Amino acid sequence: MDDTLRKDIEDMEADPDFVAFVMAWHGVTGATEVPFTLEKESAAYQKKIKRWTQIDCGTQWQWYWKVIVEECWKVRRKMVLQRNLFRMEPRASNPNHRRRDEGRWNAIYDLRNYFISVDKRPHMGLLGALFYPDQLEDTFTKEWYERKDWFKDEKGVERLEKLQLFYSHHHTRIQKTLQTGIPFYARWESASSVSTSGISR
Numbered sequence: 001m002d003d004t005l006r007k008d009i010e011d012m013e014a015d016p017d018f019v020a021f022v023m024a025w026h027g028v029t030g031a032t033e034v035p036f037t038l039e040k041e042s043a044a045y046q047k048k049i050k051r052w053t054q055i056d057c058g059t060q061w062q063w064y065w066k067v068i069v070e071e072c073w074k075v076r077r078k079m080v081l082q083r084n085l086f087r088m089e090p091r092a093s094n095p096n097h098r099r100r101d102e103g104r105w106n107a108i109y110d111l112r113n114y115f116i117s118v119d120k121r122p123h124m125g126l127l128g129a130l131f132y133p134d135q136l137e138d139t140f141t142k143e144w145y146e147r148k149d150w151f152k153d154e155k156g157v158e159r160l161e162k163l164q165l166f167y168s169h170h171h172t173r174i175q176k177t178l179q180t181g182i183p184f185y186a187r188w189e190s191a192s193s194v195s196t197s198g199i200s201r
Contacts, residue, residue, distance in 0.1 A: 001016060001019070001020055001130070005126070005129055005130060008126055008129075009126070012115070012118055012119040012123070013118060013119070014114065014115065014118045014119070017174075017175065017178065018114070018164070018167055019111060019114070019130070020178050021086075021163075021167055021174055021178065022107050022110050022111055022114070022163060023107050023111075023130070024084060024085040024086060024177075024178060025084070025085075025086050025087070025107070025163065026084075026103040026104070026106045026107035026110070027082065027084035027087075027103040028103060028104050028107050028131070029084075029085070030084050030085040030181060030183075032082075032083050032084075049068065050065060053065045053068065083183065084103075084183075085177050085178070085181070085183050085184060086174075086177070086183070086184045086185070087185075088183075088185070104131055105147050105150065107131070108127055108131055108144065109150075109151050109154070109156065110156075110159060110160055110163060111127060111130075112124075112127060112144075113156045113157070113159070113160045114160055115127070117160065124137060124140065124141045124144065125137045127140070127144075128140035128141070170184075
């Protein structure tokens with residue numbers, strides 16, 4: 001966010017850091033997609049799981065092994081892990097039902113409600129400058145109204161309140177996450193890695 005946009009947000013007595021948080025929360029900034037599982041690249045991993053299957057399943061191990069390979073791994077290999085600074089979740093690779101730029105428009109929806117709550121106006125010009133800086137305001141506004149029905153069943157006030165509550169409770173850590181680019185959940189992820197590294201069969 002450049003200084004001009006930050007000043008515009010401050011001029012309406014809104015919090016530019018909360019705006020940055022919402023953008024990151026929805027994956028507009030700091031988002032990546034990685035394979036959900038990498039075992040297809042590791043012959044050692046497959047050999048280990050096969051050995052466990054032989055031990056656990058006895059004479060029927062071949063049938064169970066076929067299920068693992070064809071039913072379990074095949075599905076997982078088509079999935080990706082979508083990560084941003086505050087959340088991560090598995091998703092099917094390019095699902096047909098997924099809306100284009102879904103996260104971006106979710107952020108626009110929440111920030112539009114935020115600006116209305118602060119200044120009684122949606123500030124579409126500012127939203128356009130934040131999300132589509134090369135687009136005319138009229139074009140951006142038209143595109144918003146074309147997607148408005150996406151959110152007809154959403155409870156906008158409740159969504160915003162939950163984001164604001166999370167932001168107020170974790171303000172210091174959120175600031176650090178935004179400044180460093182290190183995911184909010186990184187310490188739990190590291191702890192999980194340490195706690196499971198010593199587990200063996």
